Amino acid sequence: MRNVFLFIARFSNLLFFLFLQVLALSMLFRYNKFHQAAYMNVANEVTGRFYVRYNKIETYFSLQKENERLRMQNADLLNKLKADFAAPDSSMQLVTDTFRVDSLEQYRKFLYLPAKIIGNAVDGQNNFITLHRGSKQGVDVNMAVIGPEGVIGKIVNVSSNMSVAMSLLHRKNSVVALLKKGGGFGEVTWDGKDPRFVTLSNIPRTIKVAKGDTVVTSSYSDIFPPGKVVGYVAEVREDKSSSTYSLKLKTATDFYSVQHAYIVKNIQKAEMDSLMQKVKKD
Amino acid sequence: MSNLVRNIIRFAFFILFQVFVLGKIPPLHQFIVPYLYFLFILWLPFKITRGALTLLGFLFGMALDMFTKTPGLHAAACTLIAYIRPFLISLLMPKEATEIGYSEPSITSMGFVPYAVYVLVLTFLHHSYLVFMEWLHFGNFLYFIGKVFATTAISLLLILITEMLFVRKAKYRTNVA
Missing domain, CATH: 2.40.10.340 (Rod shape-determining protein MreC, domain 1)
Structure with a gap:
């Protein structure tokens, strides 16, 4: 028993250091559960x-x-206001059939x-x-x-x-998004390198993608409202392991200066x- | 100004400078992140017990982590360099100098070459450990190597500028004071 105490006394600095390291690392790697605390x-x-x-x-x-x-x-x-749409002739009528204006x-x-x-x-x-x-x-x-x-x-x-x-x-971010002109659901992720670009992966090769195409959020998400711009295609890369494209997107939001x-x-x-x-x- | 007050001011200054000045610089390249805050640990007085130094390193790193929302990341790196620091000083300096000499590490108190080695080693250790933990999440070896060296180079440049801007009067410690 005496030897144990001697050991602790001798290596107290090292033990204290190790304790703090373990504390710090456990906080870092258990962040997901811990961040609510x-x-x-x-x-x-x-x-x-x-x-x-x-x-x-x-x-x-x-x-x-x-x-x-x-x-x-x-x-x-x-530009989306109803008052801004005028028909040239009274027999034509503008009908809004997607939602009821009065009981929105x-x-x-x-x-x-x-x-x-x-x-x-x-x-x-x-x-x-x-x-x-x-x-x-x-x-x-x-x-x-x-x-x-x-x-x-x-x-x-x-x-x-x-x-x-x-x-x-x-x-850890992942947003489900699709090409605005149609087709191709994918997941937007970040590779941690350049803050101006994110990646949209798993777009099938059957879809024609061009530089500058808009990528928007999908209606499948219960977090994001549909049709919000995620980014614009900056580069089309072929994923060799699967038959899909992985698109490099320029983010719509300028993360450096957003207020x-x-x-x-x-x-x-x-x-x-x-x-x-x-x-x-x- | 007493040592304690000076170091409390430095603590706050380095954290705020890191978060609100260096943290606001638009990234020049993916490898380059300007770090200067850990100079606080390098500048702490010689005469501080090992345990207190390690604890201070932890608290200092944690303070930055509160701003960057990464609990533990900078704390782990700072604890490491705070723990290594006494070993390095005793390696680089003759024993008497730490006992009678100046109050804190600087070019005048240690000499240019030992101080340069001291800064270089601790900066490199800090960045390697920090980037290593980021790398565990990502895993790209070239990225790891590139970032460690580029960030170390930038930090050394910043430290050099800081040393030239703020010439610290190296106080000779006497029994009277």
């Missing part, structure tokens, strides 16, 4: 406060770019909550975005984050006033989930 909640609120301060200054430098973006988005939305609420699926991006990184292998809107303002885990130009990511952690989203530039985002809540998700649960039980 109190530590990250506290960290969010503390570092969030720094980010808010910094962001107040930083915003001024990109005001022009941001205005341009919001103006483009506004123009896009204005009961059919609403996606609700957009505006949020300010206060923290952002692109230089790691797993990049996160901090948003100034938390559980008190109706944010929950697994909601989509959309920017004025396109998809940004999805929420992975929420504290009372801040939330953290995993951006498209995260190695504003919308958190998208799927109101019908609970119903969908309980239905799926039932199917799995049977």
Whole structure:
């Protein structure tokens, strides 16, 4: 017994070092289960406060770019207004058959909550975005984050006033997407190298793909609203091991300078989930 | 300014500088990530117990991890260099110098070549360990090697600039003070 104590006393520094290493590594590799824990909640609120301060200054430098973006988005939305469609002749009538305008609420699926991006990184292998809107303002885990130009990511952690989203530039990120002109479902992932490009894999070779084609989110996802731009095809690569293409996409969102985002809540998700649960039980 | 106060200020300064200045630089190349924050550990006084140094390394790395949302990544690398540091100093410096000499590692207190070796080895260790853990997630050997060397080169450049900008008056430790 005495020898044991002597051993501990002699190697106390080494043991302490090893203990801290194991602690750090276990935190790192168990991150998925761990990130819900109190530590990250506290960290969010503390570092969030720094980010808010910094962001107040930083915003001024990109005001022009941001205005341009919001103006483009506004123009896009204005072009969809019903009042802007006029038939040349009174016998023609514009019919909206996809939704009822007067009782829209009961059919609403996606609700957009505006949020300010206060923290952002692109230089790691797993990049996160901090948003100034938390559980008190109706944010929950697994909601989509959309920017004025396109998809940004999805929420992975929420504290009372801040939330953290995993951006498209995260190695665990996967978004189901398809080519806008039709066909070809695939999964968007990031290889951790260049923050300007992501990869869309598993596109069958029967589909004709050209440079510059738009890739959008699919309607199969219960997180992302359909038709949101993920990116534009920058390079078409043939996957030699399978008969598919793997497309290099230029992200629609400029992750270096994005400032504003919308958190998208799927109101019908609970119903969908309980239905799926039932199917799995049977 | 006492040693304690100076190091508390450095702690905050290095973290904030890393997050809000270096972290905001648009990436030049996929291999290059500018790291400077660990210079805090390199600049800690000689006279600090081994256990305290290791713990401080851990806490310092954890502070950065809170900002980058990677709990444990920088903490592990910082703990490693904080643990290795005393061995390296005792290798590079004659015993008497650490006992009577200056308060913290610098060019004047250690001499140019020993200090350069000290910085080079610890920077290289820090980056290798950090990139190694990223590599475990990804697995591309060329990427690993390239990133370690490019990041080390950039860090050494930054440290050189910092040393030239902030000339630290190497205080000679006396019994009176």
